[in-house]
Amino acid sequence: MSPILAVLSLTAALFPAHGLPSAFFQSRTDGEPQFTEKYFSQVVDHFNFNSLGNRTFNQRYLITDRFWRRSSGPVFFYTGNEGDIWEFALNSGFIMELAAQQEALVIFAEHRYYGRSLPFGNNSFSIPEVGLLTVEQALADYALMITELKLQLGAAQSPVIAFGGSYGGMLSVYMRLKYPNIVAGALAASAPILSTAGLGDPRQFFRDVTADFERVSPACRGAVTAAFQQLREAAERRDYSHIQAELSLCQPPSSAQDVHQLYGLLRNAFTLMAMLDYPYSTHFMGSLPANPVKVACDTMLGGPDLLTNLRDTAGMVYNSSGLLPCFDLYSLYVECADPTGCGLGFNSLAWDYQACTEIEMCYESNNVTDMFPAMTFTEDARQLYCSKRWGVQPRPGWLRLQFWGDDLSAASNIIFSNGDLDPWANGGVRTSLSPSLIAINISGGAHHLDLRGSNAADPESVIKARKMEAELIAAWVKMERVRFRQSH
Ligand SMILES: *[C@@H]1O[C@H](CO)[C@@H](O)[C@H](O)[C@H]1NC(C)=O
Ligand SMILES: *[C@@H]1O[C@H](CO)[C@@H](O)[C@H](O)[C@H]1NC(C)=O
Ligand SMILES: *[C@@H]1O[C@H](CO)[C@@H](O)[C@H](O)[C@H]1NC(C)=O
Ligand SMILES: *[C@@H]1O[C@H](CO)[C@@H](O)[C@H](O)[C@H]1NC(C)=O
Ligand SMILES: *[C@@H]1O[C@H](CO)[C@@H](O)[C@H](O)[C@H]1NC(C)=O
Numbered sequence: 001m002s003p004i005l006a007v008l009s010l011t012a013a014l015f016p017a018h019g020l021p022s023a024f025f026q027s028r029t030d031g032e033p034q035f036t037e038k039y040f041s042q043v044v045d046h047f048n049f050n051s052l053g054n055r056t057f058n059q060r061y062l063i064t065d066r067f068w069r070r071s072s073g074p075v076f077f078y079t080g081n082e083g084d085i086w087e088f089a090l091n092s093g094f095i096m097e098l099a100a101q102q103e104a105l106v107i108f109a110e111h112r113y114y115g116r117s118l119p120f121g122n123n124s125f126s127i128p129e130v131g132l133l134t135v136e137q138a139l140a141d142y143a144l145m146i147t148e149l150k151l152q153l154g155a156a157q158s159p160v161i162a163f164g165g166s167y168g169g170m171l172s173v174y175m176r177l178k179y180p181n182i183v184a185g186a187l188a189a190s191a192p193i194l195s196t197a198g199l200g201d202p203r204q205f206f207r208d209v210t211a212d213f214e215r216v217s218p219a220c221r222g223a224v225t226a227a228f229q230q231l232r233e234a235a236e237r238r239d240y241s242h243i244q245a246e247l248s249l250c251q252p253p254s255s256a257q258d259v260h261q262l263y264g265l266l267r268n269a270f271t272l273m274a275m276l277d278y279p280y281s282t283h284f285m286g287s288l289p290a291n292p293v294k295v296a297c298d299t300m301l302g303g304p305d306l307l308t309n310l311r312d313t314a315g316m317v318y319n320s321s322g323l324l325p326c327f328d329l330y331s332l333y334v335e336c337a338d339p340t341g342c343g344l345g346f347n348s349l350a351w352d353y354q355a356c357t358e359i360e361m362c363y364e365s366n367n368v369t370d371m372f373p374a375m376t377f378t379e380d381a382r383q384l385y386c387s388k389r390w391g392v393q394p395r396p397g398w399l400r401l402q403f404w405g406d407d408l409s410a411a412s413n414i415i416f417s418n419g420d421l422d423p424w425a426n427g428g429v430r431t432s433l434s435p436s437l438i439a440i441n442i443s444g445g446a447h448h449l450d451l452r453g454s455n456a457a458d459p460e461s462v463i464k465a466r467k468m469e470a471e472l473i474a475a476w477v478k479m480e481r482v483r484f485r486q487s488h
Pocket of ligand 4: 228229232367372373374
Protein backbone atom coordinates (compact mmCIF):
# COMPACT_ATOMS: atom_id res chain seq x y z
CA MET A 1 0.00 0.00 0.00
CA SER A 2 2.18 0.35 0.62
CA PRO A 3 -1.05 0.50 0.25
CA ILE A 4 0.63 2.31 -0.96
CA LEU A 5 3.71 3.61 -1.48
CA ALA A 6 5.37 1.12 -3.38
CA VAL A 7 8.10 2.99 -5.13
CA LEU A 8 8.23 6.16 -3.19
CA SER A 9 11.95 6.31 -3.14
CA LEU A 10 12.01 6.35 -6.92
CA THR A 11 10.34 9.71 -6.58
CA ALA A 12 13.24 11.12 -4.64
CA ALA A 13 14.57 12.45 -7.89
CA LEU A 14 11.28 14.14 -8.67
CA PHE A 15 10.83 15.77 -5.34
CA PRO A 16 14.31 16.67 -4.24
CA ALA A 17 14.97 16.70 -0.52
CA HIS A 18 13.66 19.72 1.25
CA GLY A 19 16.78 20.43 3.20
CA LEU A 20 15.57 23.82 4.26
CA PRO A 21 15.19 25.18 7.74
CA SER A 22 11.80 24.80 9.33
CA ALA A 23 9.34 27.55 8.60
CA PHE A 24 11.09 28.30 5.33
CA PHE A 25 8.48 29.37 2.85
CA GLN A 26 8.33 26.82 0.09
CA SER A 27 7.19 28.12 -3.22
CA ARG A 28 6.54 26.04 -6.25
CA THR A 29 6.41 27.04 -9.85
CA ASP A 30 3.53 26.54 -12.28
CA GLY A 31 0.78 27.55 -9.95
CA GLU A 32 1.49 24.71 -7.51
CA PRO A 33 0.09 25.21 -4.05
CA GLN A 34 2.36 27.10 -1.73
CA PHE A 35 2.90 25.87 1.78
CA THR A 36 4.98 26.94 4.69
CA GLU A 37 6.94 23.99 6.07
CA LYS A 38 6.99 23.90 9.86
CA TYR A 39 7.71 21.57 12.74
CA PHE A 40 5.53 20.83 15.72
CA SER A 41 7.01 19.81 19.03
CA GLN A 42 5.27 16.47 19.46
CA VAL A 43 5.06 14.12 22.43
CA VAL A 44 7.07 10.98 21.70
CA ASP A 45 4.92 8.59 23.74
CA HIS A 46 1.33 9.61 24.40
CA PHE A 47 0.41 6.51 26.33
CA ASN A 48 3.22 5.74 28.72
CA PHE A 49 4.02 8.56 31.11
CA ASN A 50 6.83 6.62 32.66
CA SER A 51 8.98 5.52 29.76
CA LEU A 52 10.07 8.73 28.09
CA GLY A 53 8.63 11.38 30.39
CA ASN A 54 7.91 14.56 28.50
CA ARG A 55 10.31 13.88 25.65
CA THR A 56 9.33 15.41 22.28
CA PHE A 57 10.36 15.20 18.62
CA ASN A 58 9.91 17.52 15.66
CA GLN A 59 6.92 16.54 13.56
CA ARG A 60 6.76 18.19 10.18
CA TYR A 61 3.66 19.82 8.76
CA LEU A 62 2.80 22.04 5.83
CA ILE A 63 0.38 24.88 6.24
CA THR A 64 -1.21 27.56 4.10
CA ASP A 65 -3.64 30.28 5.13
CA ARG A 66 -3.88 31.92 1.72
CA PHE A 67 -7.56 31.00 1.40
CA TRP A 68 -8.49 31.16 5.04
CA ARG A 69 -11.24 33.39 6.34
CA ARG A 70 -9.28 34.14 9.48
CA SER A 71 -10.53 32.66 12.75
CA SER A 72 -13.82 31.33 11.38
CA GLY A 73 -13.12 29.54 8.10
CA PRO A 74 -12.76 25.77 8.54
CA VAL A 75 -9.51 23.84 8.90
CA PHE A 76 -8.82 21.13 6.32
CA PHE A 77 -6.42 18.71 7.93
CA TYR A 78 -4.71 15.98 5.89
CA THR A 79 -3.83 13.01 8.08
CA GLY A 80 -0.49 12.12 6.54
CA ASN A 81 0.25 8.55 5.61
CA GLU A 82 3.28 6.42 4.86
CA GLY A 83 5.59 8.80 3.11
CA ASP A 84 7.06 12.26 2.73
CA ILE A 85 4.24 14.73 3.35
CA TRP A 86 5.20 16.86 0.35
CA GLU A 87 4.37 13.91 -1.88
CA PHE A 88 0.78 13.94 -0.65
CA ALA A 89 0.44 17.71 -0.55
CA LEU A 90 1.54 18.01 -4.15
CA ASN A 91 -0.84 15.28 -5.30
CA SER A 92 -4.00 16.40 -3.50
CA GLY A 93 -4.95 19.51 -5.43
CA PHE A 94 -8.65 18.98 -4.75
CA ILE A 95 -8.13 19.95 -1.10
CA MET A 96 -6.68 23.28 -2.23
CA GLU A 97 -9.52 23.86 -4.68
CA LEU A 98 -12.02 23.15 -1.93
CA ALA A 99 -10.11 25.39 0.50
CA ALA A 100 -10.37 28.23 -1.99
CA GLN A 101 -14.14 27.68 -2.27
CA GLN A 102 -14.77 27.27 1.44
CA GLU A 103 -12.11 29.70 2.74
CA ALA A 104 -10.27 27.04 4.70
CA LEU A 105 -6.92 26.87 6.41
CA VAL A 106 -5.03 23.85 5.05
CA ILE A 107 -2.64 21.68 7.03
CA PHE A 108 -0.84 18.57 5.79
CA ALA A 109 0.67 16.70 8.76
CA GLU A 110 3.45 14.17 8.31
CA HIS A 111 2.96 10.77 9.96
CA ARG A 112 5.47 9.92 12.68
CA TYR A 113 8.39 7.73 11.47
CA TYR A 114 8.03 8.92 7.86
CA GLY A 115 9.73 11.64 5.87
CA ARG A 116 11.47 13.95 8.31
CA SER A 117 9.30 13.15 11.29
CA LEU A 118 11.59 10.61 12.89
CA PRO A 119 11.18 10.50 16.70
CA PHE A 120 14.65 9.06 17.21
CA GLY A 121 16.38 10.39 14.11
CA ASN A 122 18.17 7.73 12.11
CA ASN A 123 17.88 5.42 15.07
CA SER A 124 14.08 5.30 14.75
CA PHE A 125 14.08 1.88 13.10
CA SER A 126 16.04 0.12 15.79
CA ILE A 127 14.38 -2.14 18.32
CA PRO A 128 12.86 -0.98 20.66
CA GLU A 129 12.72 2.61 19.27
CA VAL A 130 10.45 1.52 16.41
CA GLY A 131 7.87 0.39 18.98
CA LEU A 132 6.27 3.84 19.20
CA LEU A 133 5.17 3.54 15.58
CA THR A 134 1.50 2.71 16.01
CA VAL A 135 -1.75 3.94 14.52
CA GLU A 136 -2.88 5.05 17.98
CA GLN A 137 0.22 7.21 18.54
CA ALA A 138 -0.21 8.75 15.08
CA LEU A 139 -3.84 9.64 15.79
CA ALA A 140 -2.92 11.15 19.16
CA ASP A 141 -0.23 13.21 17.35
CA TYR A 142 -2.86 14.62 15.03
CA ALA A 143 -5.33 15.30 17.84
CA LEU A 144 -2.72 17.20 19.84
CA MET A 145 -1.42 19.06 16.81
CA ILE A 146 -4.89 20.18 15.75
CA THR A 147 -5.79 21.31 19.24
CA GLU A 148 -2.59 23.28 19.82
CA LEU A 149 -2.38 24.82 16.35
CA LYS A 150 -6.00 25.99 16.63
CA LEU A 151 -5.12 27.75 19.87
CA GLN A 152 -1.95 29.27 18.42
CA LEU A 153 -3.76 30.47 15.30
CA GLY A 154 -6.82 31.82 17.06
CA ALA A 155 -8.89 29.22 15.26
CA ALA A 156 -10.79 27.75 18.21
CA GLN A 157 -14.08 28.36 16.39
CA SER A 158 -12.98 26.73 13.15
CA PRO A 159 -14.54 23.35 12.39
CA VAL A 160 -11.97 20.76 11.35
CA ILE A 161 -12.44 18.30 8.51
CA ALA A 162 -9.99 15.39 8.13
CA PHE A 163 -8.83 14.32 4.68
CA GLY A 164 -6.77 11.37 3.62
CA GLY A 165 -6.07 8.98 0.77
CA SER A 166 -5.37 5.26 1.13
CA TYR A 167 -3.84 4.58 4.59
CA GLY A 168 -4.23 8.33 5.13
CA GLY A 169 -7.93 7.85 4.43
CA MET A 170 -8.04 5.11 7.04
CA LEU A 171 -6.50 7.54 9.50
CA SER A 172 -9.08 10.20 8.67
CA VAL A 173 -11.84 7.66 9.40
CA TYR A 174 -10.19 6.70 12.68
CA MET A 175 -9.84 10.38 13.67
CA ARG A 176 -13.59 10.78 13.30
CA LEU A 177 -14.19 7.59 15.32
CA LYS A 178 -11.77 8.45 18.14
CA TYR A 179 -12.00 12.23 18.31
CA PRO A 180 -15.43 13.25 16.97
CA ASN A 181 -15.24 16.40 19.11
CA ILE A 182 -12.04 17.49 17.33
CA VAL A 183 -12.87 16.40 13.77
CA ALA A 184 -16.33 17.19 12.40
CA GLY A 185 -16.12 14.86 9.45
CA ALA A 186 -13.77 12.87 7.25
CA LEU A 187 -13.22 12.41 3.55
CA ALA A 188 -11.62 8.96 3.28
CA ALA A 189 -10.55 8.46 -0.32
CA SER A 190 -9.66 4.90 -1.33
CA ALA A 191 -9.32 3.78 2.27
CA PRO A 192 -9.15 -0.03 2.49
CA ILE A 193 -10.33 -0.11 6.09
CA LEU A 194 -11.79 -3.60 5.76
CA SER A 195 -9.13 -5.54 3.87
CA THR A 196 -6.35 -4.17 6.09
CA ALA A 197 -8.27 -5.28 9.16
CA GLY A 198 -8.28 -8.87 7.94
CA LEU A 199 -11.86 -8.67 6.64
CA GLY A 200 -12.49 -10.00 3.16
CA ASP A 201 -11.01 -12.32 0.61
CA PRO A 202 -7.19 -12.55 0.46
CA ARG A 203 -7.49 -13.09 -3.30
CA GLN A 204 -9.40 -9.84 -3.86
CA PHE A 205 -6.46 -7.49 -4.33
CA PHE A 206 -4.56 -9.24 -7.13
CA ARG A 207 -7.83 -10.36 -8.73
CA ASP A 208 -8.80 -6.71 -9.03
CA VAL A 209 -5.36 -5.72 -10.35
CA THR A 210 -5.86 -8.40 -13.01
CA ALA A 211 -9.37 -7.20 -13.80
CA ASP A 212 -7.98 -3.80 -14.81
CA PHE A 213 -5.75 -5.37 -17.46
CA GLU A 214 -8.44 -7.78 -18.58
CA ARG A 215 -10.80 -4.85 -18.99
CA VAL A 216 -8.47 -3.34 -21.59
CA SER A 217 -8.59 -6.69 -23.38
CA PRO A 218 -8.76 -10.35 -22.37
CA ALA A 219 -5.75 -10.84 -24.66
CA CYS A 220 -3.77 -8.55 -22.37
CA ARG A 221 -4.40 -10.75 -19.37
CA GLY A 222 -3.58 -13.76 -21.55
CA ALA A 223 -0.27 -12.25 -22.62
CA VAL A 224 0.75 -11.56 -19.03
CA THR A 225 -0.18 -15.09 -17.93
CA ALA A 226 1.69 -16.55 -20.90
CA ALA A 227 4.78 -14.43 -20.23
CA PHE A 228 4.91 -15.64 -16.62
CA GLN A 229 4.44 -19.17 -17.90
CA GLN A 230 7.46 -18.80 -20.22
CA LEU A 231 9.44 -17.45 -17.31
CA ARG A 232 8.46 -20.36 -15.16
CA GLU A 233 9.39 -22.89 -17.85
CA ALA A 234 12.80 -21.27 -18.29
CA ALA A 235 13.29 -21.33 -14.52
CA GLU A 236 12.35 -25.00 -14.39
CA ARG A 237 14.96 -25.71 -17.09
CA ARG A 238 17.38 -23.60 -15.01
CA ASP A 239 17.95 -21.58 -18.15
CA TYR A 240 18.99 -18.62 -16.07
CA SER A 241 21.11 -16.92 -18.71
CA HIS A 242 18.10 -16.85 -21.02
CA ILE A 243 16.03 -15.16 -18.29
CA GLN A 244 18.78 -12.67 -17.63
CA ALA A 245 19.16 -11.78 -21.31
CA GLU A 246 15.43 -11.55 -22.06
CA LEU A 247 14.62 -9.42 -19.03
CA SER A 248 17.81 -7.33 -18.96
CA LEU A 249 18.67 -8.41 -15.42
CA CYS A 250 21.95 -7.17 -13.95
CA GLN A 251 22.71 -10.64 -12.67
CA PRO A 252 21.37 -14.02 -13.76
CA PRO A 253 19.00 -15.51 -11.21
CA SER A 254 20.55 -18.58 -9.64
CA SER A 255 18.01 -20.01 -7.24
CA ALA A 256 14.32 -20.51 -6.62
CA GLN A 257 14.58 -17.54 -4.24
CA ASP A 258 15.84 -15.30 -7.06
CA VAL A 259 13.00 -16.40 -9.32
CA HIS A 260 10.51 -15.69 -6.54
CA GLN A 261 12.07 -12.24 -6.13
CA LEU A 262 11.76 -11.64 -9.87
CA TYR A 263 8.07 -12.61 -9.78
CA GLY A 264 7.55 -10.16 -6.92
CA LEU A 265 9.30 -7.33 -8.72
CA LEU A 266 7.24 -7.89 -11.87
CA ARG A 267 3.93 -8.29 -10.03
CA ASN A 268 4.64 -5.05 -8.24
CA ALA A 269 4.95 -3.18 -11.55
CA PHE A 270 1.45 -4.30 -12.60
CA THR A 271 0.10 -3.44 -9.16
CA LEU A 272 1.38 0.11 -9.35
CA MET A 273 0.04 0.71 -12.82
CA ALA A 274 -3.40 -0.52 -11.76
CA MET A 275 -3.41 1.77 -8.71
CA LEU A 276 -2.14 4.76 -10.64
CA ASP A 277 -4.23 4.28 -13.77
CA TYR A 278 -5.00 7.99 -14.12
CA PRO A 279 -6.23 9.49 -17.39
CA TYR A 280 -3.25 11.85 -17.56
CA SER A 281 0.46 11.44 -16.85
CA THR A 282 1.48 11.74 -13.21
CA HIS A 283 4.51 12.02 -11.00
CA PHE A 284 3.15 10.29 -7.94
CA MET A 285 5.16 7.32 -6.70
CA GLY A 286 7.25 7.53 -9.85
CA SER A 287 6.41 8.83 -13.31
CA LEU A 288 3.75 7.20 -15.40
CA PRO A 289 2.12 8.01 -18.73
CA ALA A 290 -1.60 8.71 -19.06
CA ASN A 291 -3.69 5.51 -18.85
CA PRO A 292 -0.71 3.32 -17.91
CA VAL A 293 -2.76 0.10 -17.93
CA LYS A 294 -3.68 0.69 -21.55
CA VAL A 295 -0.07 1.54 -22.40
CA ALA A 296 1.10 -1.59 -20.56
CA CYS A 297 -1.34 -3.72 -22.54
CA ASP A 298 -0.19 -2.18 -25.81
CA THR A 299 3.35 -3.05 -24.73
CA MET A 300 2.45 -6.61 -23.68
CA LEU A 301 0.74 -7.19 -27.03
CA GLY A 302 3.14 -5.11 -29.11
CA GLY A 303 6.22 -7.13 -29.98
CA PRO A 304 6.65 -10.76 -31.06
CA ASP A 305 8.61 -11.77 -27.94
CA LEU A 306 6.55 -12.01 -24.78
CA LEU A 307 9.46 -11.75 -22.37
CA THR A 308 10.77 -8.64 -24.10
CA ASN A 309 7.29 -7.18 -23.82
CA LEU A 310 7.21 -8.09 -20.15
CA ARG A 311 10.57 -6.40 -19.62
CA ASP A 312 9.42 -3.23 -21.34
CA THR A 313 6.19 -3.21 -19.33
CA ALA A 314 8.12 -3.48 -16.06
CA GLY A 315 10.36 -0.72 -17.41
CA MET A 316 7.39 1.65 -17.41
CA VAL A 317 7.60 1.58 -13.62
CA TYR A 318 11.27 0.94 -12.87
CA ASN A 319 12.83 2.67 -15.85
CA SER A 320 10.63 5.71 -16.34
CA SER A 321 13.80 7.80 -16.42
CA GLY A 322 15.11 5.73 -19.32
CA LEU A 323 18.43 5.61 -17.48
CA LEU A 324 18.31 2.14 -15.95
CA PRO A 325 20.97 -0.04 -17.59
CA CYS A 326 19.57 -3.29 -16.15
CA PHE A 327 17.09 -4.52 -13.54
CA ASP A 328 18.70 -5.28 -10.21
CA LEU A 329 16.46 -7.83 -8.53
CA TYR A 330 17.08 -6.92 -4.92
CA SER A 331 17.50 -3.17 -5.05
CA LEU A 332 14.49 -2.18 -7.17
CA TYR A 333 12.02 -4.15 -5.10
CA VAL A 334 12.19 -5.34 -1.52
CA GLU A 335 9.91 -8.09 -0.30
CA CYS A 336 8.24 -7.20 3.00
CA ALA A 337 5.16 -7.82 5.10
CA ASP A 338 3.00 -6.04 2.52
CA PRO A 339 2.68 -8.19 -0.62
CA THR A 340 1.65 -5.07 -2.54
CA GLY A 341 5.03 -3.51 -1.83
CA CYS A 342 6.64 -1.35 0.86
CA GLY A 343 8.80 0.81 -1.38
CA LEU A 344 12.41 1.52 -0.55
CA GLY A 345 14.39 3.50 2.00
CA PHE A 346 13.42 4.52 5.54
CA ASN A 347 9.74 4.91 4.68
CA SER A 348 9.61 1.28 3.60
CA LEU A 349 11.02 0.16 6.95
CA ALA A 350 8.28 2.03 8.75
CA TRP A 351 5.56 0.57 6.55
CA ASP A 352 6.98 -2.93 6.90
CA TYR A 353 6.82 -2.55 10.68
CA GLN A 354 3.22 -1.37 10.51
CA ALA A 355 2.36 -4.33 8.28
CA CYS A 356 3.99 -6.54 10.90
CA THR A 357 1.95 -5.15 13.75
CA GLU A 358 -1.50 -3.63 13.28
CA ILE A 359 -2.08 -3.47 9.50
CA GLU A 360 -2.93 -6.92 8.11
CA MET A 361 -2.18 -7.57 4.49
CA CYS A 362 -2.14 -11.30 3.89
CA TYR A 363 -3.01 -11.08 0.21
CA GLU A 364 -2.15 -13.75 -2.32
CA SER A 365 -1.88 -14.24 -6.03
CA ASN A 366 -2.60 -17.73 -7.33
CA ASN A 367 -2.50 -17.81 -11.17
CA VAL A 368 -6.21 -18.77 -11.21
CA THR A 369 -8.24 -15.81 -9.97
CA ASP A 370 -5.45 -13.55 -11.18
CA MET A 371 -2.73 -13.47 -13.86
CA PHE A 372 0.27 -13.75 -11.54
CA PRO A 373 2.37 -16.70 -10.40
CA ALA A 374 1.09 -18.32 -7.23
CA MET A 375 2.56 -16.37 -4.31
CA THR A 376 0.86 -16.77 -1.01
CA PHE A 377 1.34 -14.68 2.10
CA THR A 378 -0.42 -16.43 4.92
CA GLU A 379 -0.81 -15.33 8.52
CA ASP A 380 1.72 -18.04 9.45
CA ALA A 381 4.26 -16.67 6.96
CA ARG A 382 3.62 -13.19 8.34
CA GLN A 383 4.20 -14.35 11.92
CA LEU A 384 7.45 -16.00 10.92
CA TYR A 385 8.75 -13.04 8.93
CA CYS A 386 7.75 -10.44 11.49
CA SER A 387 9.23 -12.16 14.48
CA LYS A 388 12.49 -12.60 12.57
CA ARG A 389 12.60 -9.12 11.11
CA TRP A 390 11.25 -6.99 13.95
CA GLY A 391 10.95 -9.28 16.94
CA VAL A 392 7.18 -8.85 17.00
CA GLN A 393 4.18 -11.12 16.76
CA PRO A 394 1.43 -9.51 14.67
CA ARG A 395 -1.93 -9.31 16.42
CA PRO A 396 -4.58 -10.31 13.89
CA GLY A 397 -7.90 -8.79 14.83
CA TRP A 398 -6.50 -5.88 16.84
CA LEU A 399 -7.14 -3.21 14.19
CA ARG A 400 -10.65 -4.55 13.75
CA LEU A 401 -11.33 -4.35 17.47
CA GLN A 402 -9.74 -0.97 17.94
CA PHE A 403 -11.35 0.76 14.94
CA TRP A 404 -14.69 -0.99 14.69
CA GLY A 405 -14.05 -3.33 11.74
CA ASP A 406 -17.15 -3.41 9.54
CA ASP A 407 -19.45 -2.43 12.40
CA LEU A 408 -19.39 1.27 11.63
CA SER A 409 -23.03 2.26 11.78
CA ALA A 410 -22.61 4.09 15.11
CA ALA A 411 -20.23 6.55 13.39
CA SER A 412 -21.22 9.62 11.37
CA ASN A 413 -19.98 12.19 8.87
CA ILE A 414 -17.64 10.06 6.83
CA ILE A 415 -17.35 9.84 3.06
CA PHE A 416 -15.87 6.62 1.70
CA SER A 417 -14.93 7.33 -1.91
CA ASN A 418 -13.56 4.64 -4.21
CA GLY A 419 -12.71 4.36 -7.88
CA ASP A 420 -13.67 1.17 -9.66
CA LEU A 421 -10.22 0.86 -11.28
CA ASP A 422 -8.51 0.86 -7.91
CA PRO A 423 -7.52 -2.60 -6.61
CA TRP A 424 -7.91 -1.21 -3.07
CA ALA A 425 -11.54 -0.23 -3.64
CA ASN A 426 -13.10 -3.55 -2.72
CA GLY A 427 -11.13 -3.57 0.51
CA GLY A 428 -13.09 -0.52 1.59
CA VAL A 429 -16.68 0.53 2.23
CA ARG A 430 -18.62 0.42 -1.05
CA THR A 431 -22.18 1.06 0.07
CA SER A 432 -23.57 3.83 2.23
CA LEU A 433 -24.22 2.70 5.80
CA SER A 434 -26.42 5.59 6.91
CA PRO A 435 -27.37 9.07 5.71
CA SER A 436 -24.08 10.37 7.12
CA LEU A 437 -21.82 7.44 6.20
CA ILE A 438 -21.71 7.82 2.49
CA ALA A 439 -20.06 5.64 -0.12
CA ILE A 440 -19.23 7.27 -3.44
CA ASN A 441 -18.27 5.25 -6.52
CA ILE A 442 -16.06 6.85 -9.08
CA SER A 443 -16.44 5.02 -12.33
CA GLY A 444 -13.18 5.02 -14.31
CA GLY A 445 -11.32 6.26 -11.22
CA ALA A 446 -8.02 4.88 -9.91
CA HIS A 447 -6.47 5.27 -6.43
CA HIS A 448 -7.92 8.41 -4.78
CA LEU A 449 -8.34 10.22 -8.08
CA ASP A 450 -10.86 12.50 -6.36
CA LEU A 451 -8.16 14.00 -4.12
CA ARG A 452 -6.15 15.11 -7.13
CA GLY A 453 -6.62 18.56 -8.62
CA SER A 454 -9.06 19.05 -11.47
CA ASN A 455 -7.77 18.03 -14.86
CA ALA A 456 -9.20 18.38 -18.37
CA ALA A 457 -9.03 14.58 -18.74
CA ASP A 458 -11.12 13.90 -15.62
CA PRO A 459 -14.08 11.56 -16.16
CA GLU A 460 -17.52 12.98 -15.44
CA SER A 461 -17.78 10.63 -12.43
CA VAL A 462 -14.97 12.30 -10.50
CA ILE A 463 -16.29 15.78 -11.23
CA LYS A 464 -19.60 14.67 -9.76
CA ALA A 465 -17.92 12.99 -6.80
CA ARG A 466 -15.94 16.10 -5.91
CA LYS A 467 -19.10 18.19 -6.11
CA MET A 468 -20.92 15.87 -3.77
CA GLU A 469 -17.96 15.82 -1.39
CA ALA A 470 -17.85 19.62 -1.39
CA GLU A 471 -21.54 19.82 -0.50
CA LEU A 472 -21.31 17.28 2.30
CA ILE A 473 -18.25 18.95 3.79
CA ALA A 474 -19.88 22.38 3.66
CA ALA A 475 -22.89 20.91 5.49
CA TRP A 476 -20.71 19.31 8.18
CA VAL A 477 -18.89 22.61 8.71
CA LYS A 478 -22.25 24.32 9.19
CA MET A 479 -23.44 21.64 11.64
CA GLU A 480 -20.25 21.97 13.63
CA ARG A 481 -20.67 25.73 13.94
CA VAL A 482 -24.11 25.12 15.40
CA ARG A 483 -22.64 22.60 17.83
CA PHE A 484 -19.94 25.08 18.89
CA ARG A 485 -22.58 27.79 19.50
CA GLN A 486 -24.72 25.45 21.55
CA SER A 487 -21.84 24.20 23.68
CA HIS A 488 -20.02 27.45 24.40
C1 LIG B 1 10.39 18.08 30.77
O1 LIG B 1 10.36 18.01 32.16
C2 LIG B 1 11.52 18.57 32.77
C3 LIG B 1 11.45 18.28 34.28
O2 LIG B 1 10.21 18.67 34.79
C4 LIG B 1 11.55 20.07 32.45
O3 LIG B 1 12.68 20.66 33.02
C5 LIG B 1 11.59 20.24 30.94
O4 LIG B 1 11.52 21.61 30.60
C6 LIG B 1 10.43 19.53 30.28
N1 LIG B 1 10.58 19.56 28.84
C7 LIG B 1 9.59 19.85 28.00
C8 LIG B 1 9.91 19.77 26.54
O5 LIG B 1 8.49 20.17 28.38
C1 LIG C 1 20.26 9.79 8.30
O1 LIG C 1 20.12 8.96 7.17
C2 LIG C 1 19.95 9.68 5.97
C3 LIG C 1 19.59 8.70 4.87
O2 LIG C 1 20.40 7.58 4.90
C4 LIG C 1 21.23 10.46 5.69
O3 LIG C 1 21.08 11.20 4.49
C5 LIG C 1 21.47 11.41 6.84
O4 LIG C 1 22.72 12.08 6.66
C6 LIG C 1 21.50 10.66 8.17
N1 LIG C 1 21.54 11.63 9.25
C7 LIG C 1 22.34 11.50 10.28
C8 LIG C 1 22.25 12.56 11.32
O5 LIG C 1 23.12 10.58 10.40
C1 LIG D 1 15.66 1.78 -19.94
O1 LIG D 1 15.24 2.65 -20.95
C2 LIG D 1 16.23 2.95 -21.92
C3 LIG D 1 15.66 4.00 -22.87
O2 LIG D 1 14.47 3.52 -23.45
C4 LIG D 1 16.67 1.68 -22.61
O3 LIG D 1 17.71 1.98 -23.54
C5 LIG D 1 17.16 0.70 -21.56
O4 LIG D 1 17.49 -0.54 -22.18
C6 LIG D 1 16.09 0.46 -20.53
N1 LIG D 1 16.58 -0.40 -19.47
C7 LIG D 1 16.07 -1.61 -19.23
C8 LIG D 1 16.64 -2.36 -18.08
O5 LIG D 1 15.18 -2.10 -19.88
C1 LIG E 1 -0.44 -21.07 -14.27
O1 LIG E 1 -1.33 -22.16 -14.40
C2 LIG E 1 -1.22 -22.86 -15.63
C3 LIG E 1 -2.35 -23.85 -15.74
O2 LIG E 1 -2.37 -24.68 -14.62
C4 LIG E 1 0.16 -23.51 -15.69
O3 LIG E 1 0.31 -24.20 -16.91
C5 LIG E 1 1.21 -22.40 -15.60
O4 LIG E 1 2.51 -22.96 -15.56
C6 LIG E 1 1.00 -21.56 -14.35
N1 LIG E 1 1.89 -20.41 -14.44
C7 LIG E 1 2.75 -20.13 -13.47
C8 LIG E 1 3.61 -18.92 -13.69
O5 LIG E 1 2.87 -20.80 -12.47
C1 LIG F 1 -20.45 0.94 -5.93
O1 LIG F 1 -20.01 -0.12 -6.74
C2 LIG F 1 -20.01 -1.37 -6.06
C3 LIG F 1 -19.30 -2.38 -6.92
O2 LIG F 1 -19.77 -2.32 -8.23
C4 LIG F 1 -21.46 -1.73 -5.73
O3 LIG F 1 -21.49 -2.97 -5.05
C5 LIG F 1 -22.01 -0.64 -4.82
O4 LIG F 1 -23.37 -0.88 -4.55
C6 LIG F 1 -21.87 0.72 -5.46
N1 LIG F 1 -22.17 1.71 -4.43
C7 LIG F 1 -22.80 2.87 -4.68
C8 LIG F 1 -22.94 3.77 -3.52
O5 LIG F 1 -23.22 3.16 -5.78
